[in-house]
Amino acid sequence: MSLDPYNLRKDFPILSQTMPNGKELVYLDNGATSQKPLSVIQATNDYYVKENANIHRGVYYLSQHATELFERTRIKTSHFFQAQCAKAIIFTRGTTDAINLVAQTYGRTNVSEGDEIVLSVQEHHSNLVPWQMLAREKKAFLKFIPILDDTTYDLSKLNEIITKRTKIVAISQMSNVTGTIHDLTKIIDRARQVGAKVLVDGAQAACHMPIHLVDMDVDFYAFSAHKMLGPTGVGVLFGKEEILEAMPPWLGGGDMIESVELESSTYAALPAKLEAGTPNIAGVIGFSHALDYLQKVGMKNIKEHERMLTEYALERMQKIGGLTIFGTEDLEKRGGVVSFTMEGIHPHDVGSILDEEGVAIRVGHHCCQPLMKQLQIPGTCRASFYLYNTKEDIDVLVHSIEKVKSIFGRVVRK
Structure with a gap:
């Protein structure tokens, strides 16, 4: 079944609005966050209107019902991503x-002085700064997988980078800057050879393609609900059950304990041990409906639709003089992201003029400053697509980029 974005757009009320300047919204910042369908909005609202109660603690109906909805989402998430089991799904922010x-749990327990943590040079700050902090605390070393000119990973010296001293390999599956989709097989295989654990940052990949966690054979996989039609403030950590069982808690407090004495405590079983305090109940319930929506549309259909949009965008944008487009030309290795710069024009100026045309893109370093430094640029302009975007959206984007060139051409001539 093919995906019909024109029909899907009816489910997203924000996409039909007119901006304050009278322009129709063209939303192309899905790499930052996706829009939400009515079913997710209504489910989140219904929780507060009809079902509001804390979970896991009450014997009364509302609490029991909210608990059931919350835990049903955990099971659904496990099935959607083909995880090991529901207990291996930990809800985070x-x-x-x-x-x-x-x-702060596995790392602190298992990384020692002189050990190595392997990342890549194009990691999002969220998958860089935590490991910098851990390495500083433990006096461990950070090592980095480089990238080739097409922004795919350079694996030519992988055996020298991942060694017997490597304890953790933390790597992104899809770049939030270039959209490059990485084949992680060789990296995971090498990590297995030396006994290192693998964490995959799936923030960009999980929302755009089918993910089979058991087949991937990763130890940890992290992603966010808000990039895949769900509410903000909800994330998921998948971990292999035996590893999660051995990890100590990170946060202490309510719901993660089994028994508490004045000077000591014992901890609850998974997943509660790693979910201290009252969670974002409404957000998790809303995420359940986001998964339903994605399941109905089909992740394979979403991936193919974005591939079509990306091909169309590249074809049109490559005809515009003065643009530098980043990322691989192999569409099989590229998600729905086109990141570019315009010669002589700062990305912020591009973004501001596009905003005047109703086009919402992301500009800047995209929380990837080391990558920007390697590319020797201050930042890029990033258009990112999702299931509700159309070729007409890209036409407006291209027209707006041409307007930027026209405006700055007049400025230069003056």
Whole structure:
């Protein structure tokens, strides 16, 4: 079944609005966050209107019902991503929170002085700063997988980078800057050879393609609900059950305990041990409906639709003089992201003029400053697509970029 974005757009009320300047909204900042369908908005609202109660603690109906909805989402998430089991799904505040959880629990317990943590040079700050903090605390070393000119990983010296001293390999599956989709097989295989654990930052990949966690054979996988039609403030950490069982808690407090004495405590079983305090109940319930929506549309259909949009965008944008487009030309290795710069024009100026045309893109370093430094640029302009975007959206984008060139051409001539 093919995906019909024109029909899907009816489910997203924000996409039909007119901006204050009278222009129709063209939303192309899905890499930052996706828009939400009515079913997710209504489910979140219904929780507060009809079902509001804390979970796991009450014997009365509202609490029991809210608990059931919350835990049903955990099971649904496990099935959607083909995880090991529902207990291996830990709800967090987002990808950043999930990665910090691993760094501060598994990392603190298992990384020692002189050990190595392997990342790549194009990691989002969320998958860089937590490991910098851990390495500083433990006196460990950070090592980095480089990238080739097409922004794919350079694996030519992988055996020298991942060694017997490597304890953790933390790597992104899809770049939030270039959209490059990485084949992680060789990296995971090498990590297995030396006994290192693998964490995959799936913040960009999880929302755009089918993910089979058991087949991937990763130890940890982190992603956010808000990039895949769900509410903000909800993330997921998948971890292999035996590893999560051995990890100490990160946060202490309510719901993560089994028994508490004045000077000591014992901890609850998974997943409660790693979910201290009252969670974002409404957000998790809303995420359940986001998963339903994505399941109905089909992740394979979403991936193919974005591939078509990306091909169309590249074809049109490559005809515009003065543009530098980043990322691989191999569409099989590229998600729905086009990141570019315009000769002689700062990305912020591009973004501001596009905003005047109703086009919402992201400009700046995209929380990837080391990558920007390697590319020797201050930042890029990033258009990122999702299931509700159309070729007409890209036409407006291209027209707006041409307007930027026209405006700055007049400025130069003056």
